[in-house]
Amino acid sequence: PSYVYKITDFSPEAFAEELRPLKLTACTTPAIFEISQELQTTIGRAQATNLEYNFPPEGLTIKIEISVGELVLYGSFTIRSPSSLTADFKIRSTSEIDYFVSPELYR
Numbered sequence: 001p002s003y004v005y006k007i008t009d010f011s012p013e014a015f016a017e018e019l020r021p022l023k024l025t026a027c028t029t030p031a032i033f034e035i036s037q038e039l040q041t042t043i044g045r046a047q048a049t050n051l052e053y054n055f056p057p058e059g060l061t062i063k064i065e066i067s068v069g070e071l072v073l074y075g076s077f078t079i080r081s082p083s084s085l086t087a088d089f090k091i092r093s094t095s096e097i098d099y100f101v102s103p104e105l106y107r
Helices: 012-024
Strands: 031-033 051-053 060-064 071-075 089-093 097-101
Touching: 060 071, 071 097, 089 097
Parallel strands: 031 051
Antiparallel strands: 060 097, 071 089
16 A cells, blocks of 8 residues: 555665655645744643644744643644654753744755
């Protein structure tokens, strides 16, 4: 089936090539938000929420307040539903997050 991949070469180049189809076929479609748009929500235990922002050329600051628990945020410039395997960056915190995503990461 198309969702089963046999990986025999784990060199960085070969692995990146194997990941390309996965990145292009991620299936969860997030809502698209405007820069500076505030979202107030509660995310339950072991629950995922997908958000999408158009990445501005000057970079993007992510600010999140966490009142209880731990948040793990996966970000990607190429796919809509990144995971630990496909993320371009990862943020983990149990308190406030104020994280600048540099345009250098995007290049």
